[in-house]
Amino acid sequence: AQSVSQHNHHVILSEAASLELGCNYSYGGTVNLFWYVQYPGQHLQLLLKYFSGDPLVKGIKGFEAEFIKSKFSFNLRKPSVQWSDTAEYFCAVNGRDGGATNKLIFGTGTLLAVQP
């Protein structure tokens, strides 16, 4: 079955600390991987995406993620978090099988709280 798991449900960090959020997926076939951020009361915004090529992808706001195919992982990282990074982070996957649908399968989300 297709699924995405995020290991950390709640993370609390101090400003300037480094961040790594884990994401593992189970999906038959070639995948596209995404990280979305949802600030309080707002909609989902795309942080970064991986389709193919360099497994280390850089996104907005200093975030990056590394696709490790052998581990079925796509962990999100940021070297130094800010208070404004307080939000919920969702890992998501869809397939590159050329099918009729590209529905996203989301992980359960990680709530990040950054303390000033």
Added chain:
Amino acid sequence: AAGVIQSPRHLIKEKRETATLKCYPIPRHDTVYWYQQGPGQDPQFLISFYEKMQSDKGSIPDRFSAQQFSDYHSELNMSSLELGDSALYFCASSIRQGSSSYEQYFGPGTRLTVT
């Protein structure tokens, strides 16, 4: 840049009532997706449309129906509302063009509260 528009942004309904949610995709986008996000949960795929035809169906109750119109906007119709339908309903759009097909842009959502 133009974004996905959803209306209304907030909706309060009573049990057994009906509701209609609207989604206007980004101009030139031909594919629309609907997701439901319950309190404290991840978004769950409901249904999608490509060129006005249903392209995939997820965990959408039979009480719900949706369609995509000739101008590509979509409407999600919900009948016999239940308390458990209270959620944030997101619409996303994409354009079926190479790798862009895989990337979805989300609207601000409609927060439905059923009392």
